[in-house]
Structures are given as structure tokens and as C-alpha cells.
Amino acid sequence: MKILQTQTLRGPNYWSLRRPQLIVAQLDLEDLADRPSDTLPGFYEGLVQALPSLEEHYCSPGCRGGFLTRVREGTMMGHIVEHVALELQVLSDMEVGFGRTRETATPGVYQVVVEYKNEAAGRYATRAAVRLCQSIVETGTYPERELRTDLADLKELRAEASLGATTEALVAEAEARGIPWMELADCDLFQLGYGKYQKRVQAALTSFSNVLGVELACDKERTKSVLEEMGAPVPAGRVIFAFDELETTIDRLGGYPIVIKPLDGNHGRGITTDIRAWRDAEAAYDRAKEISNGVIVEHFYAGRDHRILVVNHQVVAVAERIPARVIGDGQQTIAALVDTENRNPRRGDGHDNVLTQIKLDAATDGMLSRQGFDLDTVLAAGQVAYLRETANLSTGGTAIDRTDDIHPDNVWLAERVSRIIDLDIAGIDVITTDITKPLREADGVIVEVNAAPGLRMHLAPCEGIARNVAAPILQMLFPPGTPNRIPVVSITGTNGKTTTTRLIAHIARQVYDAVGFTTTDGIYIGDRLIEKGDTTGPQSAQVILRDPTVEMAVLETARGGILRSGLAFNHCDVGVVLNVAADHLGLGNIDTIDQMARVKSVIAEAVHPDGYAILNADDERVAAMADRVAGKVAYFSMDAQNPIVQQHVKAGGIAAVYSDGQLVILQQEWVLRLEDAKQVPVTLGGRADFMIANALAASLAAYVQGIQIDQIRAALRSFEASAKQAPGRMNLFNLGDYHVLVDYAHNNAGYEAVGSFVKNWAGPTVGVIGGPGDRRDEDLIGLGQLAATFFDQVIVKEDDDGRGRPAGEAANFIVQGITASTPSALPYTVELDEVTAIESALDHAPKDALVVIFPEQVSRAIELIMARNPVADPAPDPTTDLSFDTSPLEPMPVGGQ
Numbered sequence: 001m002k003i004l005q006t007q008t009l010r011g012p013n014y015w016s017l018r019r020p021q022l023i024v025a026q027l028d029l030e031d032l033a034d035r036p037s038d039t040l041p042g043f044y045e046g047l048v049q050a051l052p053s054l055e056e057h058y059c060s061p062g063c064r065g066g067f068l069t070r071v072r073e074g075t076m077m078g079h080i081v082e083h084v085a086l087e088l089q090v091l092s093d094m095e096v097g098f099g100r101t102r103e104t105a106t107p108g109v110y111q112v113v114v115e116y117k118n119e120a121a122g123r124y125a126t127r128a129a130v131r132l133c134q135s136i137v138e139t140g141t142y143p144e145r146e147l148r149t150d151l152a153d154l155k156e157l158r159a160e161a162s163l164g165a166t167t168e169a170l171v172a173e174a175e176a177r178g179i180p181w182m183e184l185a186d187c188d189l190f191q192l193g194y195g196k197y198q199k200r201v202q203a204a205l206t207s208f209s210n211v212l213g214v215e216l217a218c219d220k221e222r223t224k225s226v227l228e229e230m231g232a233p234v235p236a237g238r239v240i241f242a243f244d245e246l247e248t249t250i251d252r253l254g255g256y257p258i259v260i261k262p263l264d265g266n267h268g269r270g271i272t273t274d275i276r277a278w279r280d281a282e283a284a285y286d287r288a289k290e291i292s293n294g295v296i297v298e299h300f301y302a303g304r305d306h307r308i309l310v311v312n313h314q315v316v317a318v319a320e321r322i323p324a325r326v327i328g329d330g331q332q333t334i335a336a337l338v339d340t341e342n343r344n345p346r347r348g349d350g351h352d353n354v355l356t357q358i359k360l361d362a363a364t365d366g367m368l369s370r371q372g373f374d375l376d377t378v379l380a381a382g383q384v385a386y387l388r389e390t391a392n393l394s395t396g397g398t399a400i401d402r403t404d405d406i407h408p409d410n411v412w413l414a415e416r417v418s419r420i421i422d423l424d425i426a427g428i429d430v431i432t433t434d435i436t437k438p439l440r441e442a443d444g445v446i447v448e449v450n451a452a453p454g455l456r457m458h459l460a461p462c463e464g465i466a467r468n469v470a471a472p473i474l475q476m477l478f479p480p481g482t483p484n485r486i487p488v489v490s491i492t493g494t495n496g497k498t499t500t501t502r503l504i505a506h507i508a509r510q511v512y513d514a515v516g517f518t519t520t521d522g523i524y525i526g527d528r529l530i531e532k533g534d535t536t537g538p539q540s541a542q543v544i545l546r547d548p549t550v551e552m553a554v555l556e557t558a559r560g561g562i563l564r565s566g567l568a569f570n571h572c573d574v575g576v577v578l579n580v581a582a583d584h585l586g587l588g589n590i591d592t593i594d595q596m597a598r599v600k601s602v603i604a605e606a607v608h609p610d611g612y613a614i615l616n617a618d619d620e621r622v623a624a625m626a627d628r629v630a631g632k633v634a635y636f637s638m639d640a641q642n643p644i645v646q647q648h649v650k651a652g653g654i655a656a657v658y659s660d661g662q663l664v665i666l667q668q669e670w671v672l673r674l675e676d677a678k679q680v681p682v683t684l685g686g687r688a689d690f691m692i693a694n695a696l697a698a699s700l701a702a703y704v705q706g707i708q709i710d711q712i713r714a715a716l717r718s719f720e721a722s723a724k725q726a727p728g729r730m731n732l733f734n735l736g737d738y739h740v741l742v743d744y745a746h747n748n749a750g751y752e753a754v755g756s757f758v759k760n761w762a763g764p765t766v767g768v769i770g771g772p773g774d775r776r777d778e779d780l781i782g783l784g785q786l787a788a789t790f791f792d793q794v795i796v797k798e799d800d801d802g803r804g805r806p807a808g809e810a811a812n813f814i815v816q817g818i819t820a821s822t823p824s825a826l827p828y829t830v831e832l833d834e835v836t837a838i839e840s841a842l843d844h845a846p847k848d849a850l851v852v853i854f855p856e857q858v859s860r861a862i863e864l865i866m867a868r869n870p871v872a873d874p875a876p877d878p879t880t881d882l883s884f885d886t887s888p889l890e891p892m893p894v895g896g897q
Contacts, residue, residue, distance in 0.1 A: 001077060001130055002028050004109070008119055011538055011566030012606045014599050015113050019098040020566055023085075023122040025112045026104070026589075027078050027130070032137065033108030038074030046136035047071060047080070050147060053091065057083050076101070077133060078110030084129035085114040085122075092154035094121060104589045111589060121157040124150075159349055165456040166203045173470035179484045180570055182542065192477065194569075195486035195516070195550040199477040204425045204452045206477060213422035217451040220263055220296060223421060230420050232413065233445045237298030239263055246285055247278070249297045256300075260284035263294030273389045274300050274370075283366070301445050303433040305391040306402060308410070309458055309469055310418040310426045312476040315411045317458040317467040318403045318435065324358045324387040324396030328379020334368065335360070335375040338387070346460075347396075355462070358387060358396035399457035401464025402435055409438040417449060425473065427453025486550060488569055489701055492557045492603045493578025493616075494596075495750045496694045497536070499729040500578060501556040503682065503698035506725070507715040508552050511707055516544035517554040520744070521727055521858070525550065537561030541568035559599045563588040571608040574701045577601070578694070580621045581749035585776060597621040607631035612704040614697055617644040617655070634704055636696040638689060640664070656700035658692050663716070665703055674699055675713050681720040687760055688730055690753035727858050730757070733870040738763075738849040740842070740870075742861050745854050746772055748782045754852065755790040763848035767791035768841045770834070770854060773803035773810045780810055784817020791852070794818060794828040797837035799856035807832060838864050 009015070009022040016022065037043055047054065048068065057067035067083050082099040089096050098115040116122025128150045135142045163171065167190060174181045174192050181192050184200075192199050199207040205214070216223055221239045228234050237259075240249055250258060260281065261271040270291035272284035288295045309317040326337035338358050341347070347355040360375065364387050368374055373385050391397040410430070418426040432444030439445065458467045478484050489508075491501045498519045505517040509526070516525050518540045523531040525547060531540070536558035544553045545568060557567070580597040590596050604613040604625040610632075616622040617635035623644050626633045633653065637645045640659035645666070649655050655666045656674075663680065665672040677686035680695055699712050719725055731742040745754050751769075758765050769791075771783045787794055796811045796818075811830050818828055831837040838853055838861055845851050855861035 001030055001032060001134055003130060004028050006123060007564055009566040011568055012602060013566035014563060014602060015100055016098060017605050019115050021116050023114045023116055023126050025126050027110045027112050029077050029108045032077045036074035036076055037071045040137055042140040043136055044072050046140045050142040051087055054087055078112050081129045081133055082112050082114055084132055085125045088125040088128055088150060089121060092151050092158060094158055105591045118158050118161040121154050124154060124157060165459060166454055169455055169459050169470040170201055173474045177474060191546060193484035194545045196548060197483045197486060198548055206424060208424040210422045214451040216421055217423060217449045220448060223449050232417055233439050235298040235301060235445045235447055237296055239294045239296055241294055243285060253299050259298045259300045260288050261296050262288040262292030263296055264292040271390050301431045303431045303444060306430045306435050307457060308414040308428040308430060310414050311472040312424060313415050313418050315414050316472045317469050318406045319399040319457040319461055320402050321391030322398045323391045326385055328381055328383040330381040333376050333378055334373060334385050356394055356396050393456050398462040401461040403467060405436050407436050407438055421449050423451055486552055487705055488553045488572040489574040490555045490557045490572040490603050491576040492600050494581040495753060496578045497556045499726050500694045500698050501554055502726050503719055504701050505554040506719045507702040507707060507712055510711040510715050512551040514549045515552045516547055516550035518544060519556045538565045538568035557603055562599055562602050567606055572606055573608055573611040574705060575603040575607040576614040576697050576701050577604050577622045577625060578697055579616055579619045601625045601628060604629050614701050617642045634700050636700050638693055656696040663696055672709055675716050680716045684730060688757045691730060733865050735868055735870050737847050738845040740851045740865050742853050744858055748786060751783055751786040758790045758852060761850040764792045764846045766841055766845060766849055766851045767794045768797060768837050768853045769794055770797045770799060771810055772799060773805035777813050780813035781817040784814040785821045788818045788821035788826050795837045795841050796828060796830045797834045798832045
């Protein structure tokens with residue numbers, strides 16, 4: 001077996017909407033292609049021996065042990081690899097359960113789909129699953145040491161990718177509130193929400209965090225001075241920058257006990273507490289000096305360490321923090337007790353678990369020495385040995401929830417302190433003998449105010465009630481009634497996507513100042529192109545969704561991005577599916593039109609329950625998608641009497657239709673007349689039917705988003721099929737003696753659509769035609785056959801990028817189609833170079849002709865035409881019946897009423 005290709009899906013996709021994170025591996029079974037598992041001697045026994053926990057996999061039998069039953073009775077190796085890859089992740093503390101295995105059109109080659117929590121781990125698990133299964137096939141076993149290595153590697157990958165307890169809690173709370181989120185690359189920065197409504201977090205730093213407050217909190221001495229001036233209880237102490245100041249400072253504080261800590265430290269690094277002798281003070285000074293140039297010397301206050309968490313100037317949680325410690329049993333050494341405690345499954349490395357592993361180092365030795373212990377000491381039963389000076393969780397400390405115990409005066413004080421320092425989220429560290437009493441009565445002090453405090457101790461204390469402290473943070477960022485997402489409109493289909501996308505964006509600009517949209521031409525914010533190229537995939541969509549100026553996103557969504565990576569969003573407010581035709585078949589293991597329809601239906605299925613799927617009622621595959629839509633459905637049709645539309649409107653639904661030359665929206669018994677098609681420039685005077693269909697879809701998408709009829713009408717009148725507004729989409733140029741039409745059609749359906757316009761041209765017609773090299777042979781032949789039905793003469797050219805075909809091969813198949821349709825009747829020439837072909841057509845165009853160019857590079861074709869100084873066509877006759885302008889609502893009987 002070997003993996004031919006691996007893809008990572010990161011959003012709703014062809015395989016699943018609710019399980020967006022999937023690995024798709026193309027697996028060639030090679031010599032196992034015709035050997036199900038029941039024909040492999042010893043395979044079942046070897047698999048069970050290696051992974052007995054596969055007993056928990058239900059699989060299609062739907063019961064415990066169901067998968068292993070399938071293995072015993074006989075199933076293909078791709079299916080087994082799927083389950084093994086899932087189980088390896090589960091055994092590495094990554095709960096996953098979704099998988100699929102499907103054979104491709106190539107016998108013996110399967111697509112193995114496996115859910116992941118961590119992308120790198122998912123890829124590793126898939127490769128390891130292949131190794132494990134191959135080893136059992138060949139030897140009957142998988143060495144235990146190799147399995148241990150696999151699991152250790154997977155756990156390490158999981159730990160490396162961990163977001164940390166604070167970020168994970170915030171992301172989980174955002175998901176629970178339906179707020180979309182995304183990670184901003186390589187900077188531990190996360191975006192919550194879309195576009196102009198987004199907020200950002202970096203752990204417990206937020207978009208609301210005041211940089212001056214954060215800087216003040218990071219300067220412990222300045223913080224203490226400010227609080228002291230404001231009457232808050234703080235430790236007596238001062239900052240020194242040289243060792244020769246230490247002894248004098250201790251004397252001024254009234255002697256021992258003292259605390260020495262770095263001025264700019266964090267996570268308890270370099271802090272020494274309860275110092276009672278000069279020798280210890282010297283060592284503590286050196287330790288603090290390694291962390292910071294300035295050293296704080298303070299009076300030591302006896303008491304317990306507490307963290308008060310304040311969010312939006314309200315106390316939301318309190319925890320008592322206990323330094324890392326072990327409790328003796330009368331038998332084990334301190335070193336052994338630490339080792340036992342570190343095996344606690346709640347402890348992990350860094351911040352990836354509830355508790356942190358306890359590390360033994362010089363600081364531990366010093367702390368134990370001051371208590372009269374060392375690592376070899378055997379503590380009596382119940383005797384406590386502290387291992388760290390401070391109670392930070394990052395050094396192995398534990399926490400007890402005290403939220404319900406704090407005295408109201410201390411609540412008031414903590415909330416006041418958060419305002420004094422000006423932090424939206426503050427972790428206030430307090431030393432007191434009794435948190436149930438006011439600090440001044442219990443000789444308590446505020447020792448630190450922390451920006452970006454960790455949330456672990458409150459989310460999962462060792463004792464007491466776990467507090468969902470992420471909830472008040474999200475409540476602060478997004479108060480009730482505050483939007484968190486901009487409207488998202490996604491458009492897909494075989495043809496018409498770019499025009500419809502641009503037209504929807506044009507209509508939306510009647511309402512919104514900043515509309516972001518993606519097309520095959522580039523990424524746009526308003527009228528500004530910010531990135532040129534084919535930008536119809538999820539990465540381009542994320543550029544729009546991440547932009548803090550964008551008020552509405554209109555996203556052309558091509559099948560390639562859906563298959564390669566999934567969608568960039570979990571839900572869209574409007575999903576438009578224009579049509580499905582035979583294009584790109586044979587690519588990405590999509591071999592039939594029905595499979596292509598399944599790809600396109602991802603957009604319809606991703607519509608939010610409160611949103612709308614806009615479906616083409618004239619395309620049976622698109623209309624059938626309504627059964628899979630979680631939201632509402634609206635149809636568009638070129639036939640006002642389409643039975644699907646009639647039934648839908650009669651049932652109270654919304655539709656847009658072409659009726660008696662008018663673009664019309666139907667809603668229950670009402671007719672909302674938009675515009676005469678002849679007055680909509682993009683339809684080329686009402687002669688381009690497929691452009692009328694695009695205008696219907698765009699108008700309907702805008703209407704269900706609440707855009708007013710008069711605003712839609714104004715936009716339809718001002719949007720043209722021009723090189724500026726819709727480059728490469730039915731762009732018509734007048735070159736005096738003849739006209740030139742440029743359209744990006746590159747498949748049979750696109751040719752048919754343009755052909756319906758060409759057939760109505762009064763003069764001779766010339767086609768400059770070609771097709772992408774990655775299409776099937778029969779698709780290229782079909783292009784030639786179609787061209788022969790509506791052109792009077794043809795120049796066959798090829799794209800610059802042959803997409804794997806040798807020069808001349810694609811053109812030869814197109815010529816086969818031309819000659820098969822009309823032998824010797826249609827004049828044609830072959831000029832492979834696109835520029836030469838275009839120049840030849842323009843140089844020799846007959847008078848009153850229409851030259852139609854299907855270019856690979858739209859901008860280049862337009863430049864060649866513009867160099868010949870086209871003139872403006874006369875404006876269409878504006879005379880039309882606009883009586884409905886003043887009375888847009890008219891009753892219309894629907895469905896025989």
C-alpha cells in the first residue's frame with residue numbers, strides 16, 4: 001500500500017458539514033486491491049492484538065465490536081486504515097470518530113477520510129495506520145515499541161499544537177454562542193466574529209485591553225506606587241538596581257522576613273519568599289537579577305495566596321493557589337512522591353492540561369533545604385513538603401475555588417483596582433490570612449496586578465466549583481444584541497459565478513459602504529482590487545472575513561477550493577447555486593455530474609437556519625438540493641410557470657422569475673416588478689438569457705437580505721457587462737465595422753449560453769475558441785461540436801498553460817468535434833498561440849461581424865481589443881413601461897388561484 005496524495009480539509013466540505021476537520025488520503029492498495037481482510041491469514045488476530053480498543057468501534061453494524069466483525073467477515077484495507085487512524089488519535093487523547101472510505105474510478109485506489117483534532121497529528125495517524133496494517137499483513141504483528149513511539153509522537157504533536165487552557169476556553173465559549181472564530185497565522189492571535197464586527201484575543205488580552213493599562217501592570221513597582229497613592233493596601237518595599245543597596249533596603253523595611261522578586265518577571269520566575277537570613281537574601285537577589293535588571297525587595301506577609309479574576313470591572317472568580325507540594329506517606333522519598341504526582345493524568349507539559357508537571361531543579365533544592373529536607377527525605381504520613389516559593393500553576397501549583405467565600409469589601413476593592421490600572425481583564429494577586437475578611441482586618445495586601453491572567457485555575461480547580469470564566473469575557477466582547485458576523489453570501493455553480501458575484505456586490509453597495517468580494521479575477525474591497533488572480537478558494541475568502549472594514553462578504557466559491565480545503569466559513573447567510581453542468585469532470589475524483597452536484601450542494605447545505613438558499617428551479621439537480629437545506633429556500637427561474645416555482649410561491653415562498661420581458665420577484669400573492677430586461681445592461685438588451693438568469697439570482701439574493709426593491713432596481717440599471725465591472729463576462733466592444741465579444745466560457749454549458757446570444761446576431765460570426773487542457777477528451781470534442789452550431793468560421797487556439805497536454809493535442813480534439821458536426825462545411829484554421837489567433841481574427845473580421853473570443857487570459861484579450869480604440873455603442877432605447885415604479889406591489893394569481 002502507498003499514499004498517493006493527502007489533503008487537509010479545514011471547513012465544511014464534500015464529506016461532512018458538521019465535521020469540518022478532515023484528512024483525505026488517496027490510498028493505492030496495490031497488491032491488496034483484491035484481497036479483503038478475511039483472505040489475509042492472521043490479520044484479524046494481529047490487528048486485535050495491536051489495537052484491542054478497536055472493539056469500541058461500532059461501524060455499520062451499529063453495535064460494539066461491529067467494526068471487528070466486519071474485519072473478520074472481510075472488508076477492504078482502505079476501510080481498516082480509516083478506523084486504525086481514528087483509534088491512534090483516540091489513544092493519544094484526541095477524541096475523533098468520523099471517517100469515510102470510498103473507492104475511486106481507478107480500481108484499487110481509495111479515498112480514506114479521517115477526522116482530526118490536530119492537523120499534523122491527523123496526517124501522522126493516517127501514515128502510521130498504513131504502516132501498522134502493512135506490518136500486520138506481512139508479519140502478523142505490529143511491534144509494541146513502534147506503537148508506543150507512534151502514540152508518543154502523536155501526543156507530542158497534540159501538545160505542540162495546544163491552544164492553551166485560556167484560549168481553548170474562549171474558543172469553546174465562542175462556538176457555544178455561535179460566534180465564528182479563526183486563528184491568525186503564527187502569532188497566537190485569534191479572531192472572533194467576521195469583518196467589521198470582529199474582536200481579537202491573545203489568551204486573556206482582548207481588543208478592549210488598554211495598552212497603557214497592560215504596560216502599567218507589567219511594571220510591578222509603578223503599579224504598586226499607583227495603588228498606594230490611591231489608598232489600596234500594598235506591601236512595603238522598594239526597587240533596587242545594585243547589590244550594594246540590598247542590605248540598606250532590608251534595614252529600612254524593618255528587617256526580615258522579606259520577599260525578593262524581579263521587577264519584570266512573570267509566572268513566578270525568580271521569586272523568593274519568606275527570606276529570614278542574609279545568606280538567603282544574597283542568593284535570592286542573584287536569582288531575581290537573572291530575570292530583570294531591577295529587583296523588588298518587599299516585606300513578607302504571612303498568609304495564603306489568592307487570585308481574584310476581574311472581567312469588565314466585575315469580580316467573576318476567586319482561587320486560592322497552593323505552591324507545588326507533596327504529602328508524605330511514611331514510605332516514599334520526596335523524589336518518588338514527585339514522580340507519582342507527575343503521573344497524575346491531570347498534569348501535562350506547559351499549559352496543555354489542567355495542572356502542570358512539577359520540575360525538580362535548583363530552585364526545588366533550595367526550597368527543600370530551607371525546610372530541612374532534600375529529595376531523598378522520606379516524609380512522615382501527612383507531612384507536607386513545599387517544592388516552590390510561589391503558587392503559580394505554571395510551576396506545578398494547585399488551586400481551590402474561593403469565589404463564594406470572598407468578603408464584599410474585597411470584591412469592591414478588586415473591582416476598583418481594575419479601574420485604577422485600567423484593565424478589561426485583570427488577575428489581582430492577594431496575600432491574606434482569611435479571604436472572608438476585609439484585607440485590612442486580615443493584614444492582607446495586593447501583591448500584583450496581572451494583565452492577560454491565565455484562566456486555568458478557575459476553569460478547573462483541584463477543589464471547589466469550576467467557573468466558566470470565558471463566558472463573562474465573551475459577554476464583554478459581544479454584549480447581548482451585538483452582532484458578531486457580517487452577512488456572508490456565497491455563490492457557486494458551473495457558469496455565471498463571477499458575474500453573479502459582482503452583481504450582488506454591486507447591489508449591496510447601494511446599502512453598505514465596504515463590500516468585500518472574491519472572484520476569478522481577484523479580491524476586492526469596494527472598488528479596489530487588493531489581490532489579482534483566481535481567488536475563489538477559502539484562503540481568499542478569509543481575507544475578506546478577516547478585514548475589519550468589511551460590512552458584507554460576497555464570495556465566489558469554486559468547486560476546487562471546496563474539494564481541496566472546504567469552506568472558509570461554517571455558515572453563510574445566503575448560498576446561491578446557479579447551475580450544474582459537465583465541467584471539471586475527472587478531476588479530484590469527481591467523475592459524474594451527480595457527484596459535481598454534490599460538491600456544489602455544500603454551499604446550499606452551509607446556509608444558516610435563518611438564511612436562504614437561492615436555487616435554480618430550471619436545473620433539476622440544483623432544485624433537488626432543497627431537500628438538504630437547513631435554512632429557507634428561494635428559487636429563480638426563466639419560466640414564470642415553472643411548477644416548482646408555482647408550488648413554492650403558493651406555499652408562501654419567495655421566487656424570482658422572468659415574465660413577459662420583466663425581472664420579477666414573487667412573494668405569496670404579490671408581484672414585485674424589478675425592471676424590463678432590456679433596461680438591464682448586463683443582459684445585452686435582453687438578448688443574453690443566461691445573463692437574465694444571473695440577474696434574477698443576484699436580485700433574489702439581495703432581496704432576501706433585506707435590500708429594498710428600488711435599490712436593487714437602481715443597481716441593475718447601473719451594472720454593465722463591461723471590462724471594468726465584469727471583465728470577461730459578455731464584454732461587447734464596438735470596433736466600428738464589427739463588434740467583438742469577450743467571454744470566459746470554457747465548458748460546454750458556457751459555450752451554449754454564449755451561443756444563444758451569437759445565434760441572434762444579424763451579421764457573420766467568427767469564433768476564437770479553445771479549452772483548458774485538463775478537461776476530458778470528450779469535453780474538448782464537445783466544444784468543437786457546439787462551436788460548429790453557431791459560428792460561421794472558427795480559429796482554434798490553445799491556452800498558454802497546457803495543463804499536462806502536449807502542444808496541439810487539445811486543439812486536435814476540438815477540431816475533431818468541428819469536423820464531426822459539419823464535415824468540410826465550417827471554415828476553420830488552427831493557430832495555437834492565443835495572441836496570434838486573436839490578432840488574426842481582428843485583422844480579418846468581415847464587415848458587421850461579431851468576433852467572439854474565449855480567452856485564457858481575459859485581461860490580455862481586452863488589452864488587444866482596447867489597442868484598436870473601440871467606440872461606445874449608442875445607449876439602448878429607455879422607452880419602457882415603468883408604471884410599476886410608483887406602485888411596485890401588484891397582486892398576481894399564483895398556482896391557479
